[in-house]
Amino acid sequence: MKLLWLSALSCNGNVHSFFNYEKIDSFLKSFTFIYHPAIESDYTLQDIVKKDIPCDILLLEGTLQEGLQKAGVDIEDLIFRYGNKVKKIITVGTCASFGGIFLDSEEKYGLHYRKKEPHDKFISLKEKTINIPGCPIHPQTLASILYSIKKEFEIPLDPYQRPKEFFAFTTHNGCLRNEYFEYKVDNHQFGNIEGCMFYEHGCQGPFTNSSCNKILWNEVSSKTRSGHPCLGCTEPTFPKYNFFETKKHMGIPAHLPLGVPKRAYLSLAGVAKTFKIERFEKKLI
Amino acid sequence: MQDRKTQKKEQIIKASLELFAKKGFYTTTIPDIAKSIQMSVGNMYNYFKSKDILAKEVIKYISSFLGSELQKINEKDITSEEKIKEIVSVYFKTAVEKPEMIDYFLRVFLSNRETFKNGCEGMVCVNEFVTEIMIFFEEGVKKGELKDQDFFSAFGLFMGYLGGMVFLNGENILPTKLDDYIDDISTNIYNALKVE
Numbered sequence: 001m002k003l004l005w006l007s008a009l010s011c012n013g014n015v016h017s018f019f020n021y022e023k024i025d026s027f028l029k030s031f032t033f034i035y036h037p038a039i040e041s042d043y044t045l046q047d048i049v050k051k052d053i054p055c056d057i058l059l060l061e062g063t064l065q066e067g068l069q070k071a072g073v074d075i076e077d078l079i080f081r082y083g084n085k086v087k088k089i090i091t092v093g094t095c096a097s098f099g100g101i102f103l104d105s106e107e108k109y110g111l112h113y114r115k116k117e118p119h120d121k122f123i124s125l126k127e128k129t130i131n132i133p134g135c136p137i138h139p140q141t142l143a144s145i146l147y148s149i150k151k152e153f154e155i156p157l158d159p160y161q162r163p164k165e166f167f168a169f170t171t172h173n174g175c176l177r178n179e180y181f182e183y184k185v186d187n188h189q190f191g192n193i194e195g196c197m198f199y200e201h202g203c204q205g206p207f208t209n210s211s212c213n214k215i216l217w218n219e220v221s222s223k224t225r226s227g228h229p230c231l232g233c234t235e236p237t238f239p240k241y242n243f244f245e246t247k248k249h250m251g252i253p254a255h256l257p258l259g260v261p262k263r264a265y266l267s268l269a270g271v272a273k274t275f276k277i278e279r280f281e282k283k284l285i
Numbered sequence: 286m287q288d289r290k291t292q293k294k295e296q297i298i299k300a301s302l303e304l305f306a307k308k309g310f311y312t313t314t315i316p317d318i319a320k321s322i323q324m325s326v327g328n329m330y331n332y333f334k335s336k337d338i339l340a341k342e343v344i345k346y347i348s349s350f351l352g353s354e355l356q357k358i359n360e361k362d363i364t365s366e367e368k369i370k371e372i373v374s375v376y377f378k379t380a381v382e383k384p385e386m387i388d389y390f391l392r393v394f395l396s397n398r399e400t401f402k403n404g405c406e407g408m409v410c411v412n413e414f415v416t417e418i419m420i421f422f423e424e425g426v427k428k429g430e431l432k433d434q435d436f437f438s439a440f441g442l443f444m445g446y447l448g449g450m451v452f453l454n455g456e457n458i459l460p461t462k463l464d465d466y467i468d469d470i471s472t473n474i475y476n477a478l479k480v481e
Contacts (some may be wrong), residue, residue, distance in 0.1 A: 249426035251436035252419055262423070264354075266416045274407030 001150050002055040003093075004048065004082055008075055009102045010062030011039065014093040020218060021138040021139035031146060048082075049073045050147040054274060058086045059142075063102035064109050076121075079111070083125040088149050091128050097131040097160075098236040113160065116236040131161040135233035140215050141166045160236060161210065170258055171205035171222075171230045174213030180205070184273045185280040191227040194284055199228040201255065202244045204232035206257035249272060294332050296322055298346045301339055306385035310340070310393045335427040339399055344394045344401070344410045347386045352413030359417055365425035366479070370471040372421070373447065374439065377463045387451050418443070422478075431478050443475055446470065 007015075021027060033041040034055045037049045043053055049071040060079065068075045083089050091111050094100040100111040112118055112126050122129075132141055136177050145163055148155050156164045172181070180187070180196035186193030197203035205213075208230050212222045223230055231243050247254040256265045300322045304313045315336055321331040334341040358371045381386040394401060394411075399408065408415045422439055425431030431439075450470065452465045 018471075027453075250419075250422040250431070250433055250439060252423040252425070262420060263416060266419050267412055270415055270419075271409050272413045274409050 001031050001057065003031050003033050003036075003146070004053075004055045004086075005033060005039075005056050005061065006070065006075070006078060007037050007057040007106070008060065008064050008068060009094075010095060012061075014061050014134075014142075016093075017134075017136035018142060021143050022219060023143070024139075027143055027146075030150065032201075039187050045071045049078065052081065055082065055085070056087050057146065058082050058089045058098045059092050060089060060111060061092040063099055064111065065102075066107040077123065079125070082122075083122070083128075086128070088128050088130060089125055089252075090132055090142070090145065091154075092132060092255030093137050094133040094135045094233055094235075094238050096174075096270070097133040098238070100135060101239050107190045111211070112163045112279075113236055125160075129161055130155060130157065130163060132166075133160075133162060133191055133234040133236075133238075134210070135231075135238060138211065138215060138217065141211065158209070162234070166215070167234065168207040168212045169209070169211065169267050171208045171224065172257065173209045175205055175222075175224045176213075177214065177224060178278055182272065183275065183277055183280055187279070187281060188227070192283065193225075193227060194280075194282075197224065197229040198246065201229050202242065202246050203229035204235075204255070205230035206239075207255050208232040208235055209258075210234040289404070290332070295346070297324075297329070297332055297339070298343050302343060302347075302385040302389055303341075305393060306388050310389075315339075318455045328455055340393070340397075340400050341405050343389060344405065345413075347390055347413040348414040351376075352417050354379070355414065355417035355421065356468075357392065359420050359424070363427065365421070365430040366471075367476070368421060369475050370467065372443075373467050374475070376447050377398045377451070377467060380454065381463060384455070387448075388455065389456075391448055392454060404419065415440075425478070429480060432480050438480055443474055446474060 009132035015036075016275065018024075019038075029205065033039055034053050035041045035043050035045060038191075058079070064075065070078055085190060088101065089111070091097040093112075095102055096111055098113045098115055099108055100110070102108060103115065109121070111122055112129060112131070130145060132145060134141070141163075145166070158164050158167055172178070174195070175181070177196045181198055183282070184199060186201065187195055188197050188201055190201075198206055203224065205224055210230075212230065213224060216222055216225075224228075229244060232238050232240060256262060297318060301318045304317055304321060308317070312323070315329055315333075316326050318339075319326045323359060333342065354375045358368050358375065361368070361371075363371075376387075403407065404410075418434065418440060422431060422436065425434045447470075450466060451461075453459050459466075
């Protein structure tokens with residue numbers, strides 16, 4: 001299967017993340033890049049711009065911007081040219097999906113969304129697009145979706161066109177700090193394995209859709225497992241500010257666990273906080 | 286059957302509240318309560334195994350009553366200043382019309398922590414009421430009307446003030462009716478909580 005990887009405004013973080021895919025050798029036997037900004041490929045960017053090279057999937061990385069050119073051609077023209085021909089388009093990372101970290105003016109956007117707001121600039125391509133956000137993307141998520149396309153599996157999507165398989169649950173699902181969360185104990189020091197980071201340290205895990213704690217990074221860890229709060233990087237609202245401090249209104253977290261009504265959360269939290277559980281108050285190792 | 290049992294339990298709670306207010310918490314016995322509602326003492330124990338268990342159910346009942354009143358206010362599309370006035374009004378109205386409720390809260394629940402230490406730790410038994418106060422504060426801050434501050438500083442200011450006024454009223458120290466203080470007290474609370 002032939003892939004075209006196009007970069008718009010990008011730090012190339014997704015390129016590097018994908019290099020960490022554990023089975024990349026086997027992957028490259030099943031897929032060929034007609035062009036990739038960092039992997040040796042059959043064609044140059046000049047070839048891609050000048051000719052119409054056959055390919056099956058367009059991978060788009062980076063924030064789009066009015067007038068942005070690639071090898072002297074407007075990137076929008078390239079997206080339409082190749083987008084119209086391919087079977088599927090994948091936005092690789094939050095920038096291409098929702099605008100992401102480079103979104104600082106009205107002239108910038110993701111392929112179909114500007115943060116949460118849909119736009120219709122590429123509406124004719126929307127039906128064939130799958131958004132895989134993340135800053136960066138999880139390499140296994142991208143690889144799995146590509147294999148699913150190749151095998152012609154059905155890929156159910158959520159309202160932001162993210163594959164449900166990887167984005168229906170939250171980062172909180174699989175987090176090893178859940179017993180601290182249940183009893184509302186933050187008591188965390190950065191890097192430590194004890195404590196929950198939701199209450200004081202800005203963790204966005206309970207309201208961020210991702211598989212980070214189910215499909216581990218480099219097969220060993222995740223942000224929350226290593227003592228760093230989830231930054232919510234797979235969400236259209238990324239980046240928020242003040243990553244390491246929980247925004248609160250008179251002591252109550254401004255963002256509650258996904259889908260949990262405020263009254264239900266506060267009732268439960270009020271009871272849970274009452275109990276002082278010694279084991280949760282100290283370092284265990 | 287469950288509904289009837291719940292109704293009966295509520296009848297016992299109401300009767301015990303009245304007796305606690307009239308005779309005092311410690312001098313009121315389970316047989317006294319049973320007698321006041323023409324129930325046998327044996328049957329009474331089918332509903333509450335001990336006076337301590339009953340005491341905890343009573344405070345939960347009061348919390349639930351006040352919580353549901355505050356929830357109605359929280360769900361109104363009005364300013365925080367207006368909500369404060371409505372909360373003060375509801376609290377004072379309850380103190381006047383159902384004095385046994387506030388009396389129990391102030392004189393029994395807050396003053397007899399031994400009775401409530403197992404099963405009513407912290408705010409567990411007054412959770413419904415406290416939750417609504419939390420929601421009121423949180424929404425006020427979110428709307429930019431109230432100052433973002435430590436929850437307990439604001440909670441103590443609000444509830445301590447109201448409790449103090451009801452206590453003074455109960456002791457017949459206030460020179461005028463409790464209702465006459467609603468405007469001034471609401472303004473004072475709002476001034477203390479509002480964004481500067």
